[in-house]
Amino acid sequence: MDVASRAAGGRVVDLxxxxxxxxxxxxxxxxxxxGADAGWSVDEIxxxxxxxxxxxxxxxxxxxxxxxxxxxxxxxxxxxEVTFRAQDGRRPAEADDxxxxxxxxxxxxxxxxxxxxxxxxxxxxxx
Numbered sequence: 822m823d824v825a826s827r828a829a830g831g832r833v834v835d836l837x838x839x840x841x842x843x844x845x846x847x848x849x850x851x852x853x854x855x856g857a858d859a860g861w862s863v864d865e866i867x868x869x870x871x872x873x874x875x876x877x878x879x880x881x882x883x884x885x886x887x888x889x890x891x892x893x894x895x896x897x898x899x900x901x902e903v904t905f906r907a908q909d910g911r912r913p914a915e916a917d918d919x920x921x922x923x924x925x926x927x928x929x930x931x932x933x934x935x936x937x938x939x940x941x942x943x944x945x946x947x948x
Contacts, residue, residue: 831897840888840907845877848892852903859899861944868927869942873903875920876931876938880905882914899944902930906937913938 836851838844849870856866880890888909895902905913916924916933924931930941 831895833896834894836892836894837889837908838892840881840884840890840909840911842881844890845874848873848877848903851892851894852901855894855896855901856944859896859901859944861899865942865944869901869903869940872924872928872931872940872942875916875923876903876905876913876940879913879916879920879933879938880907880911883907884909884911900941902939902941904937904939910936912936 832855834851834855836848838847852869852873853866856869861869884907886909888907888911890905890907893904893906895904907913912935913933916931921931924940928940928942930939932939
């Protein structure tokens with residue numbers, strides 16, 4: 822796993838992870854840490870972690886071999902945007918109806934595009 826960080830009015834951290842199930846716990850842990858630092862409630866952190874699991878599974882399903890992905894965490898105040906992009910050019914699988922419903926219930930935006938999946942949520946609750 823590689824980590825890069827850049828800042829421009831917020832905080833951006835890029836993780837480079839293997840495209841296999843073992844990377845998901847790291848992604849969820851990083852999101853939880855950022856959420857805790859931002860003062861998010863436990864429910865908000867759990868919502869983001871659930872949506873990230875769904876997003877990562879779409880990228881995993883888009884290929885039949887282990888590659889690597891860049892996971893970009895973009896943080897501004899109490900808002901997080903996470904983008905998953907495979908380095909090998911694989912396209913994410915289409916989100917099924919259940920995935921779309923789950924995402925709509927827990928995050929503000931869940932976007933599946935040709936070459937990436939993006940999850941965004943702004944915290945509303947006070948911890």
